[in-house]
Amino acid sequence: MTLQEMIQTHPHPASADRDALVRCIEDCFSCAATCTSCADACLGEESVQELVRCIRLNLDCADICGSTGRILTRQTAADTGVLRAVLEACAEACRVCGQECERHAEHHEHCRVCAELCRRCEQSCNDLLSAIG
C-alpha cells in the first residue's frame, strides 16, 4: 500500500507506533473524502432543508480531517503538542458529525456510510492519542 510505503521510505520515519499512525492517516483522508461526498449528496436530496446541520458538520469535518491527515503525514521535525491538539479537534469533529449523520442513516445510505467512517476516524484519533502518550 502506497501510504505505508511512503512512511517507510522517509529518511527519518516515526519511531513510535507506526501502525496506529498509518491507520489514522488513512482514516483521516477517507473521512475527509466521505464527508465531502455526504455534504454533496445531502445537498442533492429533496429534503435538503432537514439536512442543513448535517451538511454544515460534514464541511467542518472534511476540513479538519484533511488538515489532520496532512499534518500526521509529515514525519520531519514533528511537534507532539501540535499533533495532540489537532488529534483532539479531529476526534471531536468526527464524533459530532458522526452523531448527526447517524440520525439520518435510516433514510439516507450516504449518511449511514459517513457515520461509520466518522466513528472509525474518531477511534483512530483516540488510539493514536493513547499511543503518543
Place this chain on the structure above:
Amino acid sequence: MTLQEMIQTHPHPASADRDALVRCIEDCFSCAATCTSCADACLGEESVQELVRCIRLNLDCADICGSTGRILTRQTAADTGVLRAVLEACAEACRVCGQECERHAEHHEHCRVCAELCRRCEQSCNDLLSAIG
C-alpha cells in the same frame, strides 16, 4: 470590509461577540497565507538546512489556520464543542510556529513578520475562546 459585510448579511448571524469572531477569522486567513509564504521563502534560502523545522511548522500552521478560518466563517448550525476544540488546536499550532519563526527573526525578515502574525492569531483564538465561554 468584505468579511464583516458577509457575516452581517447572513440570514442567522452569530449572536455572540461578533467583533472577536471577525477578528479571529481575519487573523486565521492572514496567518495561513503568511505561513504558506514563509515556508516558501525559507525553502528559497541558502541556509534551508537550518530552516527545516520552521518550514514544517509553517506548513502545519497554514493547514490548521485555513481550516479554522473556514469553520469559523460558517454561521449556520454551528457546534460550540467543535469550535472550541479547533480554536485550541489553532492556538497551539500558532504558538509553536511563532516561537520557531522568532528564533530566525533576526536573520530573516519573512520569519520576523510571520512570528508576529502567528502571535496575533494565537491571541485572537484565545480571545474568541474566552468570548465563547
Place this chain on the structure above:
Amino acid sequence: MTLQEMIQTHPHPASADRDALVRCIEDCFSCAATCTSCADACLGEESVQELVRCIRLNLDCADICGSTGRILTRQTAADTGVLRAVLEACAEACRVCGQECERHAEHHEHCRVCAELCRRCEQSCNDLLSAIG
C-alpha cells in the same frame, strides 16, 4: 500590507509584474473566503432548495481559489506552465460562480457581494495571465 511585505522579503522575489501578482493572490484569498461564507449563508436561507447550484459552485470556487492563492504565493522555483493552467481554471470557476451568484443578487445580499468578488478575482487571474505572457 503583510502579503506585499512577505513577497518583498523573499530571497528570490518574482521578477515579473509584482503588482498584478500581489493583487491576484489577495483576490484569490478574498474570493475563497467569500465563497465559503456565501455557501454557508445560502445553506441558512429558507429558500435553500433554490440555492443548491449556488452552494455547489461556491464550494468549488472556494477550493480552486484557495489552491491558486497558495500556488501563486510560492516564489521559489515556480513553473510557468502550472501557473498558467491553474490561473485558467480559477478564472473559469470564478466566472461560472459569479454568474450564478448574480442571479440571486437581488434577493440575497451575500450573493451580490460574492458575485462582485468572483468577477474581481476572474479579472485579476486574466490580468496575471496576460502579464505572464
Place this chain on the structure above:
Amino acid sequence: MTLQEMIQTHPHPASADRDALVRCIEDCFSCAATCTSCADACLGEESVQELVRCIRLNLDCADICGSTGRILTRQTAADTGVLRAVLEACAEACRVCGQECERHAEHHEHCRVCAELCRRCEQSCNDLLSAIG
C-alpha cells in the same frame, strides 16, 4: 470500496463514465497524499538543497490534486466547463511534478513512488477529460 459506494448512493449520481470518474477521484486523493509525504521526506533529506524544486512542485501538486478530488466528488449540479478546466490544471501539475520526482527516483525511493502516482493521476485526468468530451 467506500468512494464507489458514496457515489452510488448519491440521489443524482453522475450518468457519464462512472468508472473513469471514480478512478480519477481516487488517484487525485492518492496523489495529494503522496505529494504531501514526498515534500516532507525531501525536507528531511540531508541533500534538501538539491530537492528544493521537487518540494515546491510537490506542494503545488498536493494543493491542486486535493481541490480536483473534492470538485470531482461533488455530483450535484456539476458544471462541465469548470470540471474540464480543473482537470487540465491537475493533469499539468501532475505532469510537471512527476517529471521532477523522476529525476530523483534513483536516489530517493519516495520520489520514485511519487513519480509513479503523479503519472497515474495525470493519465486518469486525461482519461476523464476524454470521457467528458
